[in-house]
Amino acid sequence: MANTIKKIGVLTSGGDAPGMNAAIRAVVRACSFYNVDCVGIYRGYQGLMEGDFEELNARSVRNIINKGGTFLKSARSMEFKTIEGRKKAYEQLTKNNIDALVVIGGDGTFTGGVYFSQEFDLPIVGIPATIDNDISGTDFTLGYDTALNTVVDAIDKIRDTASSHNRLFFIEVMGRDAGDIALNSGIGAGAEEILIPEEDEGVERMLESLRKSKMSGKLSSIIVVAEGEKSGKNIFQLAEYVEEHLEGYDIRVSVLGHIQRGGRPSCFDRVLASKLGVGAVEALLDGDSKVMIGLSHQHVVRVPLTVAINGEAKYDKELRRVADITSV
Template identity: 70%
Template structure:
């Protein structure tokens, strides 16, 4: 594969996600396969500005495919938001003879890459790494499948307690702007109700649903709440409201929080990361730039970075209907 690119930089940026290490490994080894060099950039754009780079080869990424987090670390960079900061980052790449960049992260990371490409004409390819699965142009992002499995396992354990003590549990999962985790986890864990930002259920309807569940013979219930749900200010206020209006329920709240981000990546995330890493490097070698690698209908695809950033991921309407049927 003929190309003018001789060295590629790879970084992780924004929130960490299981599968990022697998993607780093794939990028590095694909570079090695095509006899080009690879530079690992530590701490995202901030590390790029400060020159925190290290050459990596196929052996540099051994035994990391199974590790959560990111060996390259991650950081949010206020400096990169300035033109002066981006100029320093570009100077670092030029000084280290890095010809192109692979950015593993979410929409904020892609926005940075897109601006960098516009200002300096620098080749950039994005790999979506975020557990929220809220990136347009891909059916699944790295870390999403692992986060689902982690959350379902936790809720299964909580349900044991809920059943033993006839309790109603409100369980908050991640998803500030999108309800993909809550919807899929809710269906997978058999939740009685699922509250997501895309569907404003309303307090009255929630109370009515819980009352119906109680009349039907349910003595315990699980309500999965996306952190970005708009019904209450937060999950604790929501629980207090239900407790005031349904005093017969013994209510508890559990916030799963950052445990959803950590842990060993699932097989699905490892395979997806491996496929995306190969596609990212080979796309750059083909002379293409300013794209995000995604997966749709089990086929890898390319979406322009501006569309990936500005587009909106769609919630699965059919799965919402399934959840309503299952909660009867």
């Protein structure tokens, strides 16, 4: 019940994502709105074990809604994966009278949260934040929309050079297991071909497509490659292979790398963060636990964390079809 929770802790964990600050802000403001105390926990589960805490009020989170990264900082913690580590963490919570946690992060963050919540009967609610959009039970994760804009912005720049020099560019984007970034940014940037982890159509298909394009009059092309792509070749080997088997293309490789994680969040991510942050505090006050606050068709939903972790990927096959048609 709502009245048993008097103080909520909030932390960010795993890889940082744009919108984390906006989510922290919403959690803190919702606590203030419902007259619950709020404590910021630095450096994720690591800081939780070390008691690296700070009381936060509505004014503590001013002017952060538009900042990338997370001011609470994030870290990966090996120790929290042990029962001893989690015991230490629980002691810090009881010592500080923290009754419940909001954990902001991805897969690993939620897994740790489920264990911790079960072992110590602690109410925990998760907010999905990862640019990869690879969490089940929510249409979108925090940071994903911003990352898409960062990627198309970067590819737009590279396209200037590609079309000035009639070149073929291989561009690697993030996505170890999920092709969402590659597929959406590929369509958005007008890519010729898109290679994703969820399907391996073989390098031959790509060669065939490039040959056709060339004949149809395309002078420059962009191939977007997700880092977890399954051809068995890395992006430099892919480029080399194409260079060997296809004449008349001047080929370059660009690995976008870490710029994809940062930057001011898009309006979409800020609004999403605000909805999810409010939703997380309200779920805790409703007596819910071990749920993720997600978005389904614009509505805030509560999904068991176990579903969020174990659900299968939501790869949108329709997008592949759209990509094939719009790149003729």
